[in-house]
Amino acid sequence: MSTVKILAYKEPHLCNALLIIASGFIECITYLLCFNIFASFMTGTIIVGVVDFATRSNLDWVTLLRILAVVIAFIGGFISLLFIRYKLYKKVRKEAVFTQMLTLQSILLVLLTVIMIFFMRFNLNREAISSITVIVLSFNMGFHHHHLGIKYKGMAYRTHFMTFNTWNMFNLIVKYRELPKAKRKEIEGQDLIKKARFLLLVLLLFFCGVFICAELINLFSFFTISVPTILFILAAYLSRGKEV
Amino acid sequence: MVTHIRENRMIVSNLITAFIFGYLFAIIYILCNGMMALITGNVTVLITDFASIKLATLSLNSVRIVSIVAGLLGVVVSQIFVLNALKQKKSLKRANTLVHFLQLYVAIIVAILVLILGHFQMVALLGVCVSILLCFLTGCQVNNMENKVGDMTYLTMLFVGNIQQIANLLSGIVFAKYISKSEYDFRDSIKKIILLITILLLYCIGLYLGAKMAVIFGFDALAVLPIMFLIPLIIAYRKR
Numbered sequence: 001m002s003t004v005k006i007l008a009y010k011e012p013h014l015c016n017a018l019l020i021i022a023s024g025f026i027e028c029i030t031y032l033l034c035f036n037i038f039a040s041f042m043t044g045t046i047i048v049g050v051v052d053f054a055t056r057s058n059l060d061w062v063t064l065l066r067i068l069a070v071v072i073a074f075i076g077g078f079i080s081l082l083f084i085r086y087k088l089y090k091k092v093r094k095e096a097v098f099t100q101m102l103t104l105q106s107i108l109l110v111l112l113t114v115i116m117i118f119f120m121r122f123n124l125n126r127e128a129i130s131s132i133t134v135i136v137l138s139f140n141m142g143f144h145h146h147h148l149g150i151k152y153k154g155m156a157y158r159t160h161f162m163t164f165n166t167w168n169m170f171n172l173i174v175k176y177r178e179l180p181k182a183k184r185k186e187i188e189g190q191d192l193i194k195k196a197r198f199l200l201l202v203l204l205l206f207f208c209g210v211f212i213c214a215e216l217i218n219l220f221s222f223f224t225i226s227v228p229t230i231l232f233i234l235a236a237y238l239s240r241g242k243e244v
Numbered sequence: 245m246v247t248h249i250r251e252n253r254m255i256v257s258n259l260i261t262a263f264i265f266g267y268l269f270a271i272i273y274i275l276c277n278g279m280m281a282l283i284t285g286n287v288t289v290l291i292t293d294f295a296s297i298k299l300a301t302l303s304l305n306s307v308r309i310v311s312i313v314a315g316l317l318g319v320v321v322s323q324i325f326v327l328n329a330l331k332q333k334k335s336l337k338r339a340n341t342l343v344h345f346l347q348l349y350v351a352i353i354v355a356i357l358v359l360i361l362g363h364f365q366m367v368a369l370l371g372v373c374v375s376i377l378l379c380f381l382t383g384c385q386v387n388n389m390e391n392k393v394g395d396m397t398y399l400t401m402l403f404v405g406n407i408q409q410i411a412n413l414l415s416g417i418v419f420a421k422y423i424s425k426s427e428y429d430f431r432d433s434i435k436k437i438i439l440l441i442t443i444l445l446l447y448c449i450g451l452y453l454g455a456k457m458a459v460i461f462g463f464d465a466l467a468v469l470p471i472m473f474l475i476p477l478i479i480a481y482r483k484r
Binding site: 027028031032038043044046047048050051053054055070073074077078081082085086089166167170171173174175178207210211213214215218 | 295331451459
């Protein structure tokens with residue numbers, strides 16, 4: 001009898017938890033050090049960009065960068081989606097594509113750190129660094145949105161949509177409250193409450209990342225980016241397939 | 245035929261809502277000292293300010309906390325409202341029209357508050373009031389996301405989601421045409437892309453106009469909200 005080797009996704013929850021914390025870090029770094037650009041909160045970035053454009057007579061570099069960030073995000077997302085589609089077309093397993101994407105992002109973050117050290121060493125301005133950061137992050141963002149159907153009870157890890165997560169969480173709580181008391185203890189009610197708890201955890205992890213990063217930035221400035229880099233590498237390592 | 249007309253009406257009413265939200269967000273951002281209308285932005289700014297100990301922004305941060313709490317409350321209230329409407333066997337479209345009505349009522353309250361408080365320079369308090377009401381509106385808008393064209397939701401509130409949807413549709417077209425050379429419903433995808441781009445453009449035009457109006461008229465720019473919210477309501481409303 002031939003043995004069938006199945007490659008399973010290793011430590012999915014831990015891996016995603018690390019990515020959520022890393023997202024919080026990245027969001028905080030760009031907000032505090034890259035002209036108040038929200039890395040994953042593109043709605044906020046476009047608000048600031050268009051408002052600056054409308055209220056200022058001259059179009060400066062920062063305003064342009066904010067508006068361009070959306071375009072770069074779109075291009076990044078488009079490329080990453082094409083990459084994922086191509087890999088899936090070549091019959092590569094979802095989990096393997098996931099690991100490849102994470103590895104790619106880790107490499108990009110390491111490259112960014114190296115470029116940043118180079119810029120700091122020669123006292124060059126940080127504008128270029130911030131734009132690179134946005135490109136890297138938009139790439140990350142595009143990937144996250146279609147994160148290959150890796151889900152928890154039919155619910156995607158929407159790490160980048162905190163407002164959406166909050167809405168979803170409250171929607172679940174309201175639905176739970178609307179249920180008759182007898183039904184709340186049954187599977188239907190328990191499932192709703194489990195999902196709501198999970199979303200609360202995602203939100204808390206994200207904001208933990210933001211908080212820790214804001215503290216670390218006081219000490220390490222731009223070098224704080226090494227923390228999400230390590231988290232990404234760790235997540236890539238954990239996402240490797242294992243034989244079961 | 246009737247369904248088709250109704251769907252088109254809903255599309256137009258949602259497109260106008262996207263414009264209104266852009267307008268509203270820009271005013272809030274300019275007049276409430278950089279306060280974001282959405283929960284994510286507010287919480288991120290709040291946490292980073294708290295962690296980096298910017299005491300100068302303490303009063304603004306307390307306003308942010310109140311607005312976040314109010315926003316969450318608004319979401320819950322609006323969701324209970326829609327769920328109740330659906331429970332009473334009202335159709336989704338009927339619930340949608342009710343939400344439009346609710347938005348109009350809130351907009352009228354905002355306008356009255358602006359006219360009363362605006363002249364006392366109570367910017368912080370007004371910021372809280374507007375945020376509470378605004379988040380209430382956004383909560384309602386979430387339920388509007390039930391309005392779909394095909395399988396696609398109108399993510400007027402989530403700009404990033406719209407961009408990614410466009411990227412997804414476009415990558416699907418490019419992939420089918422040049423790589424896999426498989427059959428693909430190009431017409432449907434292009435239609436969706438055009439609709440999403442229109443939403444984004446209207447949102448940006450709303451932002452631009454809102455910023456200009458806020459600079460010229462200050463908080464009084466919010467007084468036109470009831471008229472604005474009346475338009476999608478008239479379009480979405482249908483007689484039984």
